[in-house]
Amino acid sequence: FRAVIFDMGGVVLPSPFPMTKEYELQKKIPPGTIWKTIKDYGDKGAWPKLEIGEINAEEFGQIFSEECTKIAGETVNVHDFLPYLEHGMKSPISEVLDAINCLRQEGYKTALLTNNWIQSDGKSLLPISRDHFDVVIESAVVGVNKPKYPIYNLCLSQLNVKPEDTIFLDDMQPNLVAAKSLGIHTIKVEDVHVAINELEQQLNIPLTSTNKGTTPVRKEMQFDTRKFTEYLNNQLNMGLTHEPEVREFSHGQSNPTYLIDYGPNVTKMVLRKKPPGKLLPSAHAVEREYRIMKAVGNHGVKVPPLLALCEDSSIIGTPFYVMELVQGNIYKDPSLPGMTPESRKKVYREMVDTLCKIHRVDIDKAGINDYGKHGNYVERQVGIWTKQYQRSETHTIPSMNRLITWLPQHLPTNEVTSVVHGDVRIDNFIFRRDQPEVVATLDWELSTLGDPISDLAYSCIPYFLPTNFPIISGLKGVNLNELGIPTHEQILEMYCNEMQLPNIDNFDFYMAFSFFRVASILQGVYKRSKQGQASSDQAGVTGKLAEHMSDIGWSFASKEGFRLFNKTNPSIGSGTRKYSTHAGKDSEKYSRSKVAESNKDMKLPIHVSALPPSTQQLHSNLLQFMEDHVYPVEKSFSEYYSSENRWTPHPELEKLKAKAKSAGLWNLFLPHSDHGAGLCNVEYAYLCEVMGRCLYAPEIFNCSAPDTGNMEVLAEFGTEDQKQRWLKPLLDGEIRSCFAMTEPQVASSDATNIESSIDEDGDRLVLNGRKWWTSGAMDPRMKIIIFMGKNDKNAARHKQQSMVLVPSDTPGVEIIRPLTVFGFDDAPVGHGEVIFNNVSVPKENMILEPGAGFKIAQARLGPGRIHHCMRLIGSAERSLDLMKERVKSRVTFGRALVTRDTILRDIATSRIEIDQCRLLVLMTAHMMDVAGNKAAAKEIAMIKVAVPITVSRVIDRALQAFGAAGLSGDFPLAGFYAWSRALRIADGPDAVHEAAIAKKELA
């Protein structure tokens, strides 16, 4: 053979076939349309005309769109198909270029024979340098395309070779058939690596240059080759008579690596040494690299054959070791261009298998039990890389600082100990030339004993980096499925299957840690580059990259944080089951919590239909109960509570309560309790909203404020005795209660201002003070008051207060007047002003303990606030319903109100605002369920501000649409409005909550 002819797309450049499929998918063109159009139109179509330069790219777009439209039977626009292909085919496959260079060095002629086209700029498509070829034949330039004979003949004549002296590589069968019939030898290219291997066999010459990936040695990296040769002769008896040709591998950032070539009769070698200059402690330990490679190499892991280790710095300036050069493919680009999807899959499978082999090495048998410490690997690593980072810090990277705090708080428990490679990436494996099989694993610099999952996570880094990312090429945005590359989840699954592990639920922690580590390494390289020590040209740009990596790391930390947050959901069987996750003898040591499965159930239900069936049933029963029993009596209740009898309960009330109780619609508010329905906050939120549709409804279901909050206090903090005495009758709906905190003489938004006193007197407590806005105080059924006062004015600010249970008939308790809200007195509940004058109760009436007042108040207010908000949403829904009904029937100036734009806008705005509020409240309820009231403090404060003000606006629009009727007692709107407005002050004014939100936000 004298010449090799290469096709362009699919041989020297990536294949256009997968790109076409991808294009069709993206543009929603029926799959297969493009190739079918090319085939069906044949010689008469736009495609061959484009190939022979008869039409240019722009003209092609027009004609080809029409052709595709006819074939697909629907409108198809492929104007940008060619630019799409051009974009995807711009980088040549490095292995092929390398083969071409080798061919030329061996004296073979090379040609490029391509069917291409004239681009919109008038130039032909040729995204590869002509310098690689002796002859370039472009169909669009010469006016004839493959598989027509003249183009082959032209190529042969320009090469000045006979057909039988040439080999032609193409990915299209018809092109090969034509070449073959002319007597040219052919190779069908499906996978370029396989094809190059076949070419290599045919020609019997190596087609991978030994110099591949190397550069001349930089001045600061040179060493004494004479002394080195002397050393080899002394140690290995090699009898070398001359100095070697030395080149430096551009691969690898840290330990300088050299290709040592003593000519054709001596095996080529690779030398790895420490970098010169002052180094960070424990870094660049080539001695360790040598030791581990020797050890794992004897236990099933393929590594390059090792020749010698020299720890004597006097030979070439630093310690070093020498190994044989292993021939094979190193894939720099993780998208593996030029391969078939099948081969790509195998490459990744091999990588995972090799990783498993490394992790399965028996460290005792391999004699490396002391190669690293046992246990707490990740913790130590976090410490090491934190220190390394801090030593190399050149500027502040905020996400790095956050990770430094976060990682130690989220360490995995129960790690196993195995060999870890420490730098698992596709280009640290050498693959066989003819098939995807690992023949050596390289770069053991960061290896140690530790948690194997850290290796696995590290190997997944490219999935989160863009394709053009410097130093490590990424896979982000690549169509993995199309290319046959497993996703990172599939890698994880393969690994777990192979190692017989169940799912690794905290894998995002390991990802965060991996990115942190790589950021720290890059920062080190960056600092060294500033001092001229780094072994790569790219080092200078790594400063910015460190920042990018640590930002990605932080995004994983946030993701893991959210998973942990969800995991704490007490309501839906929070799954923190421990699973033994390691095969064989270590099985007990290795366990990880498994939440992912139960996580499915922990989604926030944003619609009633997403609730558990039993709650949906309750919801529907409640709606029915409202229809059957509540709305029909609403007017009667309203009239009664405006009459002179209003300070006694409506005569129907107790009957309705009994009905609700027997219908199972009772105490629905109490979560996780023996007493209530055992609903979580989200579930109750939906029910609470229904009750909020009528001001009188909550009490019918024993779900009204302030009793609900008081019952929660007793359920959570009360003694058995207190529960028996007060909680039980409250739960049974026999008595009512109130909560006395606010005082007229001090600003009570700040509860530390409270002046009422609690003094000890023997075994009794004596209470004095004046309270107001004590809701429920006026009700004749009110039997118990929770009183908040100060028992120790010298204690810390939030420890001075206590809560004491005061029976309403205790001497000295004097209810002096009802207060009104916009004139409403809320009879029979009422908001009372109450004087406590030397009120004496037994010490046992203290709730929890002296000084716990604030703590109890906080616990009480979370659920209380969310209940208020959900009820308000019910009021808003009802107001909107009433408004919609009203505007359909009222006619002004000749038209129904419902036809007015302003009314339509008001309806729309109200719908938007109600739904916004509901979602925020549901999210808050969910957070309370999964993380607890404390963790949801900000969200609770947010709804407490957002909902009353928004609902006020919704009701206000309804009021306006109603005209004067809305303000009257004939409709519930005025009552709703007064209550929603009051709630901007009750339970703490907006400003106080806003201050708390902002504080948390800023923190």
Ligand SMILES: Cc1cc2nc3c(=O)[nH]c(=O)nc-3n(C[C@H](O)[C@H](O)[C@H](O)COP(=O)(O)OP(=O)(O)OC[C@H]3O[C@@H](n4cnc5c(N)ncnc54)[C@H](O)[C@@H]3O)c2cc1C
């Ligand atoms: C209908 C209703 C029912 C109630 N029920 C009860 C009950 O059952 N039990 C009970 O103890 N109390 C109850 N309250 C009282 C309520 O909790 C208090 O009114 C509330 O805590 C505010 O206290 P204050 O009225 O003393 O206002 P102040 O503390 O005097 O505050 C006045 C205003 O100052 C502003 N302000 C306060 N702090 C800040 C700040 N940090 N930054 C900026 N501005 C600020 C706010 O606008 C606030 O409205 C009820 C109130 C209402 C209206």
